[in-house]
Amino acid sequence: MSYLRAFSIILICLFLGKSSQSLLGLPIPGSIIGMLLLFGLLSAGLIRANWVQSGCHILIRYMALLFVPVGVGLMDHLSLISANSLPILLSTIGSSLVVFLVIGVAAHHKEK
Known part of the structure; x- marks a missing residue:
């Protein structure tokens, strides 16, 4: 129940x-x-x-x-992903750097 x-x-x-x-x-x-x-x-x-x-x-x-349907969907659109791999890679790296920077600044200000 x-x-x-x-x-x-x-x-x-x-x-x-x-x-x-x-x-x-x-x-x-x-x-x-x-x-x-x-x-x-x-x-x-x-x-x-x-x-x-x-x-x-x-x-x-x-x-x-x-997550199995998501993986199947990625495999189904592998050609589209490989054609746009550079923008995907750059946006992933860029957004990760932004997150690291924001967390670093926030942790620095919290320590003060």
């Missing part, structure tokens, strides 16, 4: 996030909005953590299987 409750809460938050994203036309994915909604409900104490804990443990346990 706890699995049913956990998955129901998670799916309701997901569907509310996707619905609000499509209705409002937000540039943020609906799944992210749903996750933020679930976080807000947990933080506010409207939903207790043990209500969703069993469902979250199952999703985390089988998370590797959830």
Whole structure:
């Protein structure tokens, strides 16, 4: 019964996030909005953590299987990825450097 409750809460938050994203036309994915909604409900104490804990443990346990469709999609579009490998590589390196710089500056200011 706890699995049913956990998955129901998670799916309701997901569907509310996707619905609000499509209705409002937000540039943020609906799944992210749903996750933020679930976080807000947990933080506010409207939903207790043990209500969703069993469902979250199952999703985390089988998370590797959830990446199989992504891997198949990458293999299906390998020619497109290889044709754009330089921009992908440069944007990956550039964004990593920006993250390292921001974390370094934030840690420096926190130490003061």
